[in-house]
Each structure stands twice: as structure tokens, then as C-alpha cells.
Amino acid sequence: MTLQEQMTQLARQARAAARELATWSTAQKNECLLAMAEALERQAPALQAANAEDCEAAQAARLSAAMLDRLRLDEKRIAAMARGLREVAALPDPVGRVLDERVRPNGLRLRKVSTPIGVIVIIYESRPNVTADAAGLCFKSGNATILRGGKEALRSNQMIARLMVEAARERVPAFPEHAIQVVTTPEREAIPALLSLTQYIDLCMPRGGEGLIRAVAECSKVPVIKHYKGVCHVFVERAADLDMAEKIVVNAKCQRPAVCNAMETLLVDRPLAETFLPRIAAVLAAKKVELRCDAESRKILSEHPPAQTSAWKIRPASEQDFYTEYNDLILNVRVVNGVAEAIAHIGQYGSAHSDAIVTRDEGAAQAFLQGVDSAAVYWNASTRFTDGGEFGMGAEIGISTDKVGARGPMGLEELTSYKWLGYGSGQLRT
Template identity: 50%
Template structure:
């Protein structure tokens, strides 16, 4: 048990040193042993589901009493189905191809030197997250399988849930013969500990923040450790003039309303003026209990539409609210997205393949879709297993970050006695 009377810097140094030792031990473990640890951890999550749900109920009660928003409460909530899905995600990571040791490329120099770039673990990863307790399991599974130790710092609203999930995960990890310190949870919600983690360059190789804009902004501003992050999920669904009306209604309603609190939710719908079924699409959203904020043309379609402000085009609602604007074709849609998107996920709905390709090539987002719901912006849906997050940056990893995104590479050079002249 960590001594909570220690300074934040001392606590992180102690946990970081343990993580370094665990990462070294993990580097000596076989892939089969790591996969076995995850399968055992998944079973422990299933076996301990009642305790996890009970812990989550305490968190939910406290969060509701503290006025947490409905969207954040939805992210926090665990039930039997969500715990089962979390366990399934951990088990899926165990069955994914091992990225470590894979050769990215190789060549032979004129002097006979054989060069290859080989995937290796990053080392120790720090993950700072809010609300979603399933991140505890997802992060532990992905980091472990990619050969990394991980230090987790969950939000105060999910502290009981996170502890219960970590207990189950560690039980499985230790049963497979791996050190418990492969996965550690910071035992205090003191905000000063976050600062210490962000400055721990001696012990931490990468920081991954998952949470609201203020959290991610703080991490990016204060971190001395490299950061993998996205700030917002201001996602767009563009309905082209050549879109099938029934498909458009189905996709847009799903993209917004399936789960409004996830980062892949559509926040702005752009509709081509040439699309003839716009009133029915707006009505479908309103009938689905979604608040619609629109420009003048959209307001004229239904009396229930509220006037959109300029701020609406730059807002990630994470609830049942959507902004809608009419645009003059795909070029106008691309221009709006370039001005207002967060480079997370943007989609086009159209039967015109040429227009679709123009959109796919021109929109500079981590994920760009054609005739699909933006709710598919998820590592599991991409076949990557549980994701660590979705990166909107351009360096190292982009889009859903899973096993490969948690590795780096080293050069291996094989010679036969060459010396440099």
C-alpha cells in the first residue's frame, strides 16, 4: 500500500520505479504468457462483476449527488452488460496479433550491412482519464499486450469502480506469473499528483489523457512527457444532394443519438441544398428527442428548431443536441469542416462515388467515412480490440490507438565485420 503522506513527486517516483522494473520483467515474458494473463484477467472481471457493479453504484450515487451531467453519468455507469463487454474486450486483445518483434522494413546496404526496423514497447505509459471506468481495463489490457507497464490516474467520480476493476485485472495478471506492478492505479485523487506524473520524464515515456477539454488542455500545457491526445470530437455528417433519403435519415439519427456521450457522436449535420428530403431528416431528429439548432433555412423547416449561434458550430455537445446548416454542395461542406472540425471523425452520405472520393481525400481528419455512422469511430469496431483513445494529432499514431500505436521501433544492424572508412 502506498503511503499517502508522501509528496506527489515521491509517490510518482515510487510508482514509476516499480513500473520500470515491471516493464523490464514484461519484456522477458513470452507473448503467450501475456495473452494468458489477459484471458485470466477477463475471467476475473466476469467472476467479480457483482462487486464491480456494487462499487459503481456507490460512484453513481455520489456523482448524482454532486450534479454530474447526464452525459457524464452515462459514461460512468456500469451494468452487467457493460462489465461483460469490458471483459470481452480484454479477452479480444489477448487474441490479437502480437505487434512486438514485427519487422517494419529491412534493407541491405552496399557494404553488406543488414538493417531492419523492429517494433518494441514504448516502456511505461501514464493514462489520465475521467468518468469511464472501463478505461481501467482497456488501458491495462492494451498496454500489457504491447509490452508496456502502465500507471493509471482515474477521475474521483469513478474511484470505487476503478479500484474494483483493477483488483480483478491484477488477480488475472499475477495468476499468469507476471508482476502486479505491470498495472498500477494512483491511490489518490489529489490534482497535484497529475502534475507530478506529467513531469516524471525519468519514469514515464508517454502520457495519454482521456477526458474533457479542460483536462486534455491542462495535460498538453503542463506535460514534459510526450502526449498522445485529442481535445474535442466535433464530428460532422454531410448529407450530399445525391444521398439516399432513407439511408440519410437512418445514418444521421444513429450518428447523433445512439450514444450521445461518446466522442464519435455527430455534433453538426451539414445538408446540401440540393438534397430534397431535408425537412424529413430534421423531423426525424426532433422526433428522436434531439434538440436541433439550425440556421435560418433549417428553422423554416420545423417550428421546433432553435436558432443556432456561431458558437454552436464549434461545440461538442455530448448530449441530445445537434446543429444543422445547409451548404452549397461538397466544396462548401469541406470548407465548413476545415473551419470548425476537431479532426476527429467526419462522414459523407451520398450515392455519388466521385463526390465521395473528393470528400474522403479533402477532409483532413483522423477518420473519414462514406455512408457510415460516425458512431463507428471506435477501436473495437475497427477490429483493433479495446482502444486506448483516438488521436487527432499527426505524429506517431492517428485515429483509434490500439496495440501498434503503443509501440515504437528500434533499428537492428547486422554486420560481418564492416568498419567505416
């Protein structure tokens, strides 16, 4: 069987499964999700063993420390996958919601009702927990899903999907076995082959680095929801509470630097730069963060170095640095003069993902919230909150920075379409 034939078979099977899922009740879907969660917990040792093989191969291939962190499945992450499935089961069913209803003068009743999208392809890198998150959300919203993870996580992804399907079929025998499928070939040509099948596939969502997402968007013949990168900012405004600002900056950069909602650029308002920059630089240096500074912040830090300089890593920031998503303990630093200049910087260099202002000045905060055109904008909170679980949506399928269609964390409602139902009594158009 050729690669194209393999992908066509996957897509046909998914289309058939999607037709079945569209008629499923909420109770049936929830029963399956709970069974999937139990199976992941019960089979955690076997899942960790498969993941250990992936991690060993990834280390031999010299993957970066950040990528290895994304790949690794420990007990906490397996428990989080199971918890995410249970949270999705507890959420309202997004299918069948009446979004609009009207009666025309001729008596024709029209109802706009939410429906599944159909077949969704998810393409992602390293993080095997995406397999459970994406499959669970697609399933609850009545969609069949085809999962194409990175080759470095192939064993982990296949086992997660297999455990979920087997558990669902055991609990509800009518579960369509092809509702959740994993592309098992690591060949890159599988992606354009799969995304050429517009008669079977309705949507693609790539999750990963900018290179992956651009490659998928350029080759796909089906619609793609995307975010190219997460160049997120925290702006510490002149009226900020500096204790709060320090905690938010450290959390946004250091809590998990390899994810898309981690801060990549710190903007500091000029009136407090000489006070705040040396303070935050010392804290970040202790956490082994490399600073890439504009001329003004570099001058301030050279004149006010921290007491402990053993971990001090600072270098000039290039123009390109401000466009860069590092996914690492590297942070750009720039001094700006006021909210307007911060908004202008984010508008030029940002990626419309997540940006935050720290201030006690409500007027400054409102100007920032209105002026920054990103999927999520925060006042006195870390950018790390841009996440489906943190938004109360259950596990998310991704973050969209598109402006048409879904934007921000994509939960259940974002995985539905709609159709119009017309109820007549013989009406004819004249």
C-alpha cells in the same frame, strides 16, 4: 510521503515492470489477459457494488446525466470489458515485428523491429471500462501503465485494476505486480507531478473533455497524444438515399450522444434541404434532440414544421455552436451548397476526428473523402464506427487526432515504437 514522492514511486515501479514485460512471450501475455477477462466476469457482482457507490456519490455531486451514463457499469458493459480483453489476446503480438530489413554494401545487416514504448500514463474521466481497455492493450504491447481516472470512478477503477492484477499473478506468477497501477489520490496536483518524471515515463494519453486534454498537454513534460474534442459531421449530399441518410443521422447523433464520435453538426445540401430537413427534424424531435440551426435551415423548418410539435426544440445557432462538442442531445444544422462548401465548413469548424458523407454519387463521395482531413472519413456510414473494436483492433486506448505519430483509433500497433538491430562481422566506418 509527499505527493511528488508518491508519484515518483509509482513511476519507478512502472519502469521496472516495463523492463520485465519487454521480454515476455506472447503466450505468457495471452494467458494473463484471459485470466483477467475471467476475473471480471466472475467478480461482476462485487464490481457492480463498487460502481454503485461511485454512482451514488456522483449523483449527490450532481454530475450530468451524460456523465452518469459514462460512469455506470452494468452487466453488458462488464461483459464488454471481458470480451475486449479476449479480443486483445486473440490479436497478433505487435512486439517483435520486422518492419524493415536491409543489407548495406559493406555487409552490415540492419533490421527495424517493433518494441514496447515503455511506461504509458492514461488520464481519463468517468468511464471505468477504460481501465480494463487501456491496461489490456498496454500489457499486450509490452508496456506498463499508470491509470489516473476521475475521482468519480475511483472505487470502480481500483477494483478493476486489482482484479486484473490478482488474476494475472494467479495464472502466471511471474506477472510484475506494478505493470498495472492506479493513481489513488484525487488531488489534481498529482498529474503535473507524475508528468514531470521524464526519466521514468515515456508517453501520456489523456481521454476526456477538451479542458482536461488541454490542461494535460500544457503541464506535461512527457510526450502527449491527444484529441481535444470530437466535433463530428454528417453531410447529406444532394444525391443521398434519404432513407439511408435518416438512419445514419439518427445513429450518429442519438445512439450514444455522450461519446467523442457522435455527430455534433448536420450539413444538408441545398437542393434537398426543403425535402430532407422537415423529415429529419421530426424524427430528431421525437428523440428529444434540440436543434441549433443556421438562418436558412431555421427558415425552412419554420415554413415546414413537423405534424407533432410537442417535442419541438429549435433555436438559432451561434458561431461558437459550430465549434462545440455537446456530448448531449443537441445538434447543429446548416444548409450548404455542394461538397466544396461542406468540406470548407468541416475544415473551419471540425476537430479532425470523424466526418461522413451520405450520397449515391461516387464522384462527390471521393471528393469528400480526399478533401476532408480527419482521422476517419466515411462514405455512407455513421461516424460512430471510429472505435478500436469496430475497426477490428480489439479494445482501443483512445482516438488520436494528431497528425504526427498515431492517428485515429489507437490499438496494439500504435502502442509500439521500434529500434534498429545491426548485425555485423567487424565492419568499421571510414
